[in-house]
Amino acid sequence: MYVAVKGGERAIENAHRLLANARRGDQSVAEVTLDQISEQLGLAVDRVMSEGSLYDRELAALAIKQARGDLIEAIFLVRAFRATLPRFGASEPVNTGTMRVQRRVSATFKDIPGGQILGPTFDYTHRLLDPSLAQGFVPEAPATSEASTAPTPRVTDILGRDGLIESSPQAEEGAAVGDLTREPLNFPADRDLRLQNLARGDEGFLLAMGYSTQRGYGRNHPFVGEIRFGEVEVEFFAEDVGFAVPLGAIELTECQMVNQFKGSATEAPCFTRGYGLAFGQSERKTMSMALVDRALRARELGEEALAPAQDEEFVMSHSDNVQATGFVEHLKLPHYVDFQSELGLLRKLRKEFAEANAPDAMKEAAE
Numbered sequence: 001m002y003v004a005v006k007g008g009e010r011a012i013e014n015a016h017r018l019l020a021n022a023r024r025g026d027q028s029v030a031e032v033t034l035d036q037i038s039e040q041l042g043l044a045v046d047r048v049m050s051e052g053s054l055y056d057r058e059l060a061a062l063a064i065k066q067a068r069g070d071l072i073e074a075i076f077l078v079r080a081f082r083a084t085l086p087r088f089g090a091s092e093p094v095n096t097g098t099m100r101v102q103r104r105v106s107a108t109f110k111d112i113p114g115g116q117i118l119g120p121t122f123d124y125t126h127r128l129l130d131p132s133l134a135q136g137f138v139p140e141a142p143a144t145s146e147a148s149t150a151p152t153p154r155v156t157d158i159l160g161r162d163g164l165i166e167s168s169p170q171a172e173e174g175a176a177v178g179d180l181t182r183e184p185l186n187f188p189a190d191r192d193l194r195l196q197n198l199a200r201g202d203e204g205f206l207l208a209m210g211y212s213t214q215r216g217y218g219r220n221h222p223f224v225g226e227i228r229f230g231e232v233e234v235e236f237f238a239e240d241v242g243f244a245v246p247l248g249a250i251e252l253t254e255c256q257m258v259n260q261f262k263g264s265a266t267e268a269p270c271f272t273r274g275y276g277l278a279f280g281q282s283e284r285k286t287m288s289m290a291l292v293d294r295a296l297r298a299r300e301l302g303e304e305a306l307a308p309a310q311d312e313e314f315v316m317s318h319s320d321n322v323q324a325t326g327f328v329e330h331l332k333l334p335h336y337v338d339f340q341s342e343l344g345l346l347r348k349l350r351k352e353f354a355e356a357n358a359p360d361a362m363k364e365a366a367e
Contacts, residue, residue, distance in 0.1 A: 023068050037061035046251075046280025047071055051321065052078030053181060053200055055250050055279050072202075072321045079322060082181070090177075092235040092244050096254045096277075097154055099230040103281070106155050107224040108258060114152030119229065120281070155225040156256045156273065165258065165271040187313050194296055194316065198289045199278055201319030207284060209309040209319075210291035218295045218307030222274060225258040229281050253282045257290035264302060272301060 024031065038045055038061040048060040052075045060078060067073035103119025106112050118124070130137070159165040169191065178193040180200065185193070198206060213220060232252055235244040257274035274294030276286030295309040308314055318324065 023066070032065065034058055034061040034065065037064055043281060044069075044071060046278070046282050047203060047285070048074045048078055049280060050278040050282055050285060051075045051200055051202065052082065054078050054082045072325050076322050076325065089236060091247065092237060094232045094234060094250075094252070096228065096232055096252065097152075097157070099152070099228055099232050099252070099254075100249075101152050101228055101230040102251075103229040104152060104226065105224075106226045108155055108226075109158075112152075112155060112226075113158075114150045121283075152228070154228075154256060156258065159225070159258070159271060163268075163270065166261070166273060168273065185316060187316075189312060189316060191293075191297075194312070195275065195277075195289075195293060197316045197319060198276070198292055201289070202321035202324070203282075203285045203288065205319050205321070205324075206288035206292055209295070209315060210288035212307065213291050213295050213309050218298065218305075218310045220272075220274075220294055221260045222291060222294065223258045224287065225256040227253065227255045227283055227286065229253045229283070251280050253278050253280065253286045255283070255286035255290045257287070257294060259294050261301060272297070 038057045041061075041064065044064055045057055045060045048063055048071055049055050049057070052060065052063070054060070059081065060074070063074035063077040063081075064071065066077060101114070101117055103121065104114070104117040106116065110116075156165055156168070160167065178190065178196065180193060180196045185197070189197070212218065213222075230251065231249040233249050234247045236247050237244045253276075255274075255276040257276070259272045259274055261270055261272040272294065274290035274292075274297075276289030276293065278285045278289070292309055292315060295307065296312055296315060298305040298310040303310075305311065
């Protein structure tokens with residue numbers, strides 16, 4: 001047993017060296033830097049920060065490099081690092097209404113206060129491979145203009161002034177906010193925990209769940225009230241000075257989804273909300289999140305909950321890609337004892353089956 005263990009250790013150590021060489025690749029090719037990853041693979045960095053629950057572009061870029069581009073592995077690395085950090089408090093809620101907007105689109109109103117701002121997006125590209133990018137392409141400088149100082153109120157606030165959309169749910173004064181990073185998930189879960197879960201959830205899983213609601217599995221007929229991407233200031237209340245002090249600015253994407261609601265005996269018909277918020281430019285993620293958030297509010301709004309996206313326990317228990325990866329990939333680890341037990345049982349059952357059917361076989365042969 002000792003020899004086997006030592007041999008296993010040597011094999012694992014060599015596997016680490018093989019991984020390091022595979023990660024580096026052909027050493028005649030220049031090594032990619034963290035700045036290159038952060039600047040040129042920005043959307044991958046944004047996803048790792050969001051699902052890793054840690055806003056740090058350099059660390060996310062390092063994780064992507066270490067994981068050879070495997071974003072789920074990178075998310076795992078970031079979460080593991082995050083778990084080692086001390087926590088000394090919580091920031092004030094960010095105000096996305098004061099966002100320094102880089103991109104802002106609405107599918108509900110053409111003319112919105114502050115205007116539509118297309119910003120950097122794939123939405124209007126032709127999805128054709130561009131060979132010039134392989135030759136060190138230098139892009140043409142974009143047109144510039146003076147930054148607009150016009151206010152950019154959220155579309156849902158505009159609808160809210162006329163009572164056409166439900167009020168944004170307000171937390172009770174002094175109520176504790178759940179924290180999935182420190183406490184295990186329990187059901188039923190309040191919306192604060194659901195939104196945390198969705199923000200950390202796998203983008204592909206949420207996309208599939210959101211897509212399912214559009215195909216009739218929990219239909220709620222959504223409109224994108226607004227997607228906005230830009231910088232918001234983060235503040236921390238310093239007890240020593242008695243007021244909130246700015247810590248810096250971070251980039252966020254926010255999606256406000258507007259959904260139909262037929263009303264009830266006590267409430268007039270109005271629109272309802274689905275909400276998504278994520279680090280960086282994460283439009284697909286926040287849209288999917290908003291669709292699933294609204295689907296998970298079915299029972300709260302008196303609707304039948306029949307579809308997978310409306311099942312709180314199903315969605316929240318399977319959305320975390322780190323947990324899902326761990327459970328699936330653990331199947332690669334040795335299961336020798338379990339398999340031998342199953343193999344022995346199968347052989348026993350087959351023997352009993354053969355013995356039980358042997359007389360019938362002999363009788364048929366005699367006939």
